[in-house]
Amino acid sequence: MEKYKSLHLWMIIPMVFMQFGIFRDYWGDFTDNGWSVHIHYWTGTIWYLYLIIQPYYATHGQLVKHRTNGIIGMFLAGGVCITALSMMFRDITNANDAAQFADRFGPFEPWFFIGVAAVEIPMILAFGYAVIMGIVHRKNLESHAWWLISTVFLIMMPALGRGIQNIYVFKNLEDWPNINIMGPTYFTQFLIISMILIAAWKLKKLKHPATYLAVAINIYTCFLEPLGKSEMVELFLRTVIRD
Template sequence: MIQSSKTKNISTKAIYLTMGFLFVLLQIGFHPTYLQYFPQFTGFNWIHHVHGALMVSWLVMLVIQPYLIHHGKYKAHRLIGKISYVTAPLIFISMILATKQNYLTTVNKIPFKDVAHIQSLNFITPIIFLFFYTLAIVHRRDIFKHQRYMIGTSFVLLTAIVSRILQHSFEANTIEPYDYFIPLYLGLSISTLLLAYDFLKKENPVPYTIVTITLLFNIVIFHARYTEQWQSFVRYIGDKLF
């Protein structure tokens, strides 16, 4: 039992330190396009602000929750978990609204194939986030599975953060489309390594298998961004929902 507790503490500490590092990267990634405009934020509307605030709050939660577990603050952990019942749906809605706004500001202004290209991540990301969060809540009493599915939600943030950092670090004509390929494959690589680690430790491989397959599906969609099927799908969603 002592060894099990020690392992748990090491695991939770590693998680909240990693999420803390991701939070630092968030500041770096979004400073040139958003944070530097504080406090006026000229050119941004309420959707940007709400979406940004919610995503930051989610990352803060991903830092705090394993920290609370690491220090045995289970009551506070459960309270924040219940708050996520409101936060997560709001994040999903804000993602949809941000996607809709992005679609409407580009359609009929640039070639539609480029509109569909842009939406190849925007359309799928909210679904992936909600999928991982739903699995985490369904398995909230199974700490092993719950923890891994919550980590799954962080890959959504990882892609956005790393892509922003790459876009600010390189000229557009030299980094596209690798500003998305790199974070997508980075997330897949991390998930695969976590899956391999569970295999080596003879742990249940199902959670990270699901996470890895989902991230792989996201990459497949991005590779298919210029296909007629994806173009038709984006046009259908845009016409019917946006």
């Protein structure tokens, strides 16, 4: 229990990374965002906040609050999954718009948005699985805590990736539209995997299944381009997701 005393402070770091990444995309056009975007942003943000306050309650003699908030948190986690899945039609819409308005989208070709959809589905499913495993192992502090902590690294990519991508594009505007948009994606995954391994090392969870899952999902994201350019993947996604 002692090694988790300061965990709530460490959990602020991924929260800051996530907010940095999504800040411009969300707050920059706040009034233009759809209802589903607002719901997803706030459920995701509150989930990150829960993973700050819950370790604090658990390690500072407030177990009753920890357990009560844990029940509410499971409801919240379901909201994160469902709202993320409900928004995936936007990837297909963006792919269609990129094909129709190529000059405006520049390096963001249709395959990029198809690839985003292809990596987001396993990402969301992995998040849900990690939450369920956190519930299953609720009586085992070590495993319960790490399964839930790992969720922040499973869903960090979309927010952090956008932030890093925005900075990269802005700094290379003179090369538009000949910009390598996969560069920021690879860099994002490197950052996230590094954070996973550092956290796992600190908590002695390098060989935990949650670590393997989080690393695997973020490595899988590196295949966004070939997935997006696969005709079979695109056909499947366009069949199951309607814009």
